[in-house]
Amino acid sequence: MVSRRRERLERGIKVRTDDVYALCSTKEMLYLVAPRLIPILVLLLLPLILPTYWQKVVIFTGVFALLSISWDFLYSFTGLVSLGQALFFGVGAYLAGSLNHYFDISPGLTIPISTIAGATLCTLFLLPALRLRGIYFAMITLVLPLIFLRIIEATAILGGTDGLTALAPLPGIWIELYLILGIMLVALFALRRLVNSDFGLVLRGIHDNDQAVKGAGINIYWYKAQALFIAALLGSFAGAYLTHVYMFVGLSAFALDFTVVPIAATVVGGMGTLGGSVLGAFILVPLSEVLRAFGPLRIVFYALLIVVFIILKPEGLFNYLQRKYREFERWVEV
Amino acid sequence: MKEVPLLQVVNISKQFGGVRAVDGVSFELCQGEILGIVGPNGSGKTTLVNLLTGFIKPASGKVFYKGRDITALAAHEIAGLGIARTFQMVRPFYHLPAFKNLIVPLYSPRVKRLSGGKFGDRDAVAIDLLEEVGFERDSFVPYKPASALPHGYLKRLELARCLALRPALLILDELFSGLSMAEVASTLPVLEKLQIEGITLIMVEHRLRELFRLANRVIVLNFGAKLAEGTPQEIINNEEVKEAYLGSEAV
Numbered sequence: 152m153v154s155r156r157r158e159r160l161e162r163g164i165k166v167r168t169d170d171v172y173a174l175c176s177t178k179e180m181l182y183l184v185a186p187r188l189i190p191i192l193v194l195l196l197l198p199l200i201l202p203t204y205w206q207k208v209v210i211f212t213g214v215f216a217l218l219s220i221s222w223d224f225l226y227s228f229t230g231l232v233s234l235g236q237a238l239f240f241g242v243g244a245y246l247a248g249s250l251n252h253y254f255d256i257s258p259g260l261t262i263p264i265s266t267i268a269g270a271t272l273c274t275l276f277l278l279p280a281l282r283l284r285g286i287y288f289a290m291i292t293l294v295l296p297l298i299f300l301r302i303i304e305a306t307a308i309l310g311g312t313d314g315l316t317a318l319a320p321l322p323g324i325w326i327e328l329y330l331i332l333g334i335m336l337v338a339l340f341a342l343r344r345l346v347n348s349d350f351g352l353v354l355r356g357i358h359d360n361d362q363a364v365k366g367a368g369i370n371i372y373w374y375k376a377q378a379l380f381i382a383a384l385l386g387s388f389a390g391a392y393l394t395h396v397y398m399f400v401g402l403s404a405f406a407l408d409f410t411v412v413p414i415a416a417t418v419v420g421g422m423g424t425l426g427g428s429v430l431g432a433f434i435l436v437p438l439s440e441v442l443r444a445f446g447p448l449r450i451v452f453y454a455l456l457i458v459v460f461i462i463l464k465p466e467g468l469f470n471y472l473q474r475k476y477r478e479f480e481r482w483v484e485v
Numbered sequence: 486m487k488e489v490p491l492l493q494v495v496n497i498s499k500q501f502g503g504v505r506a507v508d509g510v511s512f513e514l515c516q517g518e519i520l521g522i523v524g525p526n527g528s529g530k531t532t533l534v535n536l537l538t539g540f541i542k543p544a545s546g547k548v549f550y551k552g553r554d555i556t557a558l559a560a561h562e563i564a565g566l567g568i569a570r571t572f573q574m575v576r577p578f579y580h581l582p583a584f585k586n587l588i589v590p591l592y593s594p595r596v597k598r599l600s601g602g603k604f605g606d607r608d609a610v611a612i613d614l615l616e617e618v619g620f621e622r623d624s625f626v627p628y629k630p631a632s633a634l635p636h637g638y639l640k641r642l643e644l645a646r647c648l649a650l651r652p653a654l655l656i657l658d659e660l661f662s663g664l665s666m667a668e669v670a671s672t673l674p675v676l677e678k679l680q681i682e683g684i685t686l687i688m689v690e691h692r693l694r695e696l697f698r699l700a701n702r703v704i705v706l707n708f709g710a711k712l713a714e715g716t717p718q719e720i721i722n723n724e725e726v727k728e729a730y731l732g733s734e735a736v
């Protein structure tokens with residue numbers, strides 16, 4: 152009698168260790184490039200065949216994907232637990248809305264201005280909190296958007312509870328679609344490159360052991376502030392962008408959704424990969440649309456699905472797929 | 486003419502609650518010296534290291550480096566001046582490969598400044614430094630994540646990370662504890678070489694045999710206060726020290 156067992160092998164280590172090796176053969180190159188190229192192509196072609204309603208969902212998903220990348224970057228690579236993606240989003244959104252409403256500046260300018268000014272403001276707001284660790288920093292990031300919300304509500308500035316309406320739209324659905332998808336892809340690949348640069352190593356060092364980074368003669372607050380600024384750039388862009396898509400900005404810009412969904416997306420997709428955040432967003436946001444059919448029970452199903460995901464694949468989907476792609480199994484006789 | 490000492494510690498103190506961890510300690514250190522600091526467990530050696538390097542601020546007292554008051558400087562600023570320290574409880578970047586641990590100090594403003602703005606291949610420099618402290622260059626060891634390294638390697642990784650900073654003053658907090666005899670024997674020449682290069686050393690050490698061989702001068706701490714100071718020979722013969730510390734141990 153022959154017993155068999157399953158053997159698990161790592162595929163071409165050589166291919167993975169250094170991208171330079173990829174040039175050795177077409178097959179190896181394909182192996183490396185395909186998992187990047189195929190999702191990008193699908194992502195760019197998909198909107199062409201989707202009905203208008205689902206195109207809007209893609210836009211919304213792109214916004215959440217950006218926020219998710221922003222959260223994963225802060226948490227997995229700098230160790231800053233942020234509950235304030237809504238802060239980045241809301242500040243960017245209100246800046247763009249105000250610039251357009253009060254100064255009549257067109258979206259082509261309000262979006263870049265709000266992205267940079269919003270990130271700067273958010274960084275300044277959170278600068279004093281950077282010395283706090285873990286949950287204390289998180290609390291501040293959670294509370295700030297709530298404070299802004301109440302201030303706008305109470306003083307009726309910036310349109311108060313009605314918000315700012317009839318803002319300038321972006322020129323057409325295609326620009327809307329490909330702007331957000333393009334920025335999302337650029338952000339994804341730029342940040343993946345950044346975290347593997349020497350700058351990124353310092354950030355990861357801070358996450359691992361901030362005392363040792365201090366001991367190495369590096370000002371950790373300066374690095375944390377830079378990381379915060381980068382994360383806030385993504386969030387503020389998302390806010391400014393969606394303001395012009397909706398042609399409206401209101402109190403909902405500081406909604407907790409913008410904080411919670413990115414965290415859920417990153418956990419489902421896989422932390423510390425950035426790509427996982429995008430994957431998670433592209434699962435959770437459309438899923439939430441599909442679940443609309445369930446009416447009031449929607450949130451229950453949604454939450455249950457997230458829990459199931461986390462229990463089944465605690466490493467996150469992206470890490471799981473990446474691992475499976477790199478290894479293959481075969482039956483061998485023992 | 487008396488030259489300015491490299492390091493001057495004046496009456497420095499620190500309490501934790503009721504515990505006087507460091508209690509009015511003063512000493513001076515000249516360029517190129519090797520100073521040993523010994524004392525029983527809990528006598529305040531690590532706290533003293535933390536005070537010198539800015540990781541803890543003193544309740545009173547001052548630290549001067551090359552005549553400049555550095556008491557109020559932040560830890561990274563003090564490190565930037567060239568005062569590097571190892572941690573008694575190792576603090577590697579566990580998620581990074583061993584050699585990438587050294588990129589962090591190699592990327593610091595100090596090293597950028599010393600290398601005149603230009604920096605070649607940091608990875609290559611990191612591997613060279615690891616080899617210097619006894620990592621086998623042609624093995625997988627330098628490329629393994631720090632979390633996969635045995636304690637002896639982590640201790641020497643601490644040393645390499647300090648060397649990457651091109652220190653002028655190197656403070657070693659019990660570098661030898663937890664190292665095997667062979668590892669100690671291979672690390673000693675590294676320290677001797679540093680001394681020849683003119684790098685000043687402060688060694689907090691429980692391994693007295695090795696320490697007394699290297700040190701020019703030794704300070705004994707007891708309950709946070711300086712109990713004695715002198716050449717290794719003087720310390721060995723000091724009755725008070727024997728009573729407080731050496732009593733049970735054969736030197």
Ligand SMILES: Nc1ncnc2c1ncn2[C@@H]1O[C@H](COP(=O)(O)OP(=O)(O)OP(=O)(O)O)[C@@H](O)[C@H]1O
Nearest residue numbers: 501504506524525526527528529530531532533573
């Ligand atoms: N962060 C802290 N909080 C409270 N007490 C502390 C702290 N750090 C040190 N101590 C206390 O200060 C005293 C000196 O501790 P320290 O670690 O400096 O001693 P040490 O000489 O380095 O001991 P060892 O030989 O065990 O390393 C001890 O009583 C210790 O309990």
Ligand SMILES: [Mg+2]
Nearest residue numbers: 530531532573
């Ligand atoms: Mg100690």
